[in-house]
Amino acid sequence: MRDTGNFRALCHRHRLAATHQRQVIYETVLSLPGHPNPEEIYGQVRQRIPSISLATVYKNIRTFLASGLLREVSLHHGSLRLENDQRPHHHLVCVSCRAITDLQEDGVEPVRLRQRLPRGFRVKRIAVDILGICAACSSKGARAKRV
Amino acid sequence: MRDTGNFRALCHRHRLAATHQRQVIYETVLSLPGHPNPEEIYGQVRQRIPSISLATVYKNIRTFLASGLLREVSLHHGSLRLENDQRPHHHLVCVSCRAITDLQEDGVEPVRLRQRLPRGFRVKRIAVDILGICAACSSKGARAKRV
DNA sequence: CTAGATGCAAACAGTTTGCGTCACT
DNA sequence: AGTGACGCAAACTGTTTGCATCTAG
Numbered sequence: 001m002r003d004t005g006n007f008r009a010l011c012h013r014h015r016l017a018a019t020h021q022r023q024v025i026y027e028t029v030l031s032l033p034g035h036p037n038p039e040e041i042y043g044q045v046r047q048r049i050p051s052i053s054l055a056t057v058y059k060n061i062r063t064f065l066a067s068g069l070l071r072e073v074s075l076h077h078g079s080l081r082l083e084n085d086q087r088p089h090h091h092l093v094c095v096s097c098r099a100i101t102d103l104q105e106d107g108v109e110p111v112r113l114r115q116r117l118p119r120g121f122r123v124k125r126i127a128v129d130i131l132g133i134c135a136a137c138s139s140k141g142a143r144a145k146r147v
Numbered sequence: 148m149r150d151t152g153n154f155r156a157l158c159h160r161h162r163l164a165a166t167h168q169r170q171v172i173y174e175t176v177l178s179l180p181g182h183p184n185p186e187e188i189y190g191q192v193r194q195r196i197p198s199i200s201l202a203t204v205y206k207n208i209r210t211f212l213a214s215g216l217l218r219e220v221s222l223h224h225g226s227l228r229l230e231n232d233q234r235p236h237h238h239l240v241c242v243s244c245r246a247i248t249d250l251q252e253d254g255v256e257p258v259r260l261r262q263r264l265p266r267g268f269r270v271k272r273i274a275v276d277i278l279g280i281c282a283a284c285s286s287k288g289a290r291a292k293r294v
Numbered sequence: 295c296t297a298g299a300t301g302c303a304a305a306c307a308g309t310t311t312g313c314g315t316c317a318c319t
Numbered sequence: 320a321g322t323g324a325c326g327c328a329a330a331c332t333g334t335t336t337g338c339a340t341c342t343a344g
Binding site for chain 4: 017
C-alpha cells in the first residue's frame with residue numbers, strides 16, 4: 001500500500017470513510033490529464049479495481065463534489081439551456097441552487113489577458129461567470145466549500 | 148398571421164425554410180424568461196401548436212444553434228467533467244470542437260465589477276471562459292457565427 | 295456493532311435517430 | 320417537383336436509485 005496517509009487525513013477532515021475505492025477514484029482524477037468524465041475515470045479505476053461498479057464511481061464523485069474534495073469544470077452540465085437575451089452578457093451563478101441570473105456585459109470591466117494564448121487560437125468572446133451563493137440559499141444556510 | 152416578416156427574412160438569410168413550427172419555437176425562446184430548456188420550450192410551444200413533437204423542438208433548437216440564430220448558456224452542458232488541476236484557473240474553450248484547455252489564473256487580469264450585484268449574493272469565485280476557435284478547428288475551416 | 299459504503303440491476307431523464315408523410319421554395 | 324421539415328416511436332447515453340451484502344470506524 002502506498003502513501004495512504006494524505007488521503008485518509010483528507011477523508012477524516014471531511015468526515016468520509018476512507019475506503020480503498022475512494023482513494024483510487026480520487027487519485028485517478030488527479031492523475032488523468034485534461035477534464036475526465038465519469039466514464040473515463042471508471043475505465044481507468046477498473047485497471048486497479050476490476051470489480052468496481054460504475055455506480056460506485058458516480059456516487060463517490062458526487063460525494064467528493066459535495067464535500068469540496070473535487071471540483072467540476074462547469075455548473076451547467078445538465079440539460080441544454082438557451083439564452084433568451086441575445087445581447088452579449090455575463091452570468092451570476094449560485095453554486096448551491098445553480099440559479100443563473102444575467103448580468104449586463106458592461107457590469108464587468110472588459111477582461112484583459114496577461115498571457116499569450118496557444119498559437120492559432122482565435123478569440124471570439126469572453127464569458128464571465130460570477131460564482132457565489134444567492135440570497136435565498138444564503139438564508140437557508142448554504143455554504144460553498146470550494147467551487 | 149402576425150409579423151412573420153422578420154422571421155422569414157432571418158431564415159432566408161440563414162438558408163433555412165421558414166416553417167410555422169420554427170417561427171413559434173423561435174418566438175417562444177425569446178419570450179420565455181430566464182434560460183429555458185427544451186422541455187420548457189416544448190411545453191410552451193404546444194400551447195400554440197398542440198400537435199408538435201418534442202423531436203421537432205430538439206431538431207430546430209440544434210438547427211438554430213448551428214446557424215447562430217440562438218445561443219446556449221454554456222458550452223459545457225454535456226456530461227459531468229472534473230477538474231484535475233485543483234488550483235483555481237480559467238478555461239480556453241473551442242466553440243467548434245468544445246475542447247477545454249486550462250489557463251492559469253494569473254494569465255488573466257483580475258476581473259473587476261462595475262456594478263452592484265443583487266442584494267445578498269456572496270461572491271466565491273469568478274470563472275472566465277475564453278471562447279474561440281482552436282488551431283486545429285481553424286485549419287479545418289471552422290467558423291463561429293455567434294457564440 | 296452499526297452506520298454507511300459497495301455492487302448489481304433496474305429505472306430514469308434528456309436527447310437523438312430512422313422512416314414514412316407532408317410542406318416550403 | 321424535389322429537398323428538406325415534421326411527427327412518431329424506438330434507440331441511446333449519461334446518471335440515479337433500491338436493495339442486499341459487506342466493511343471501516
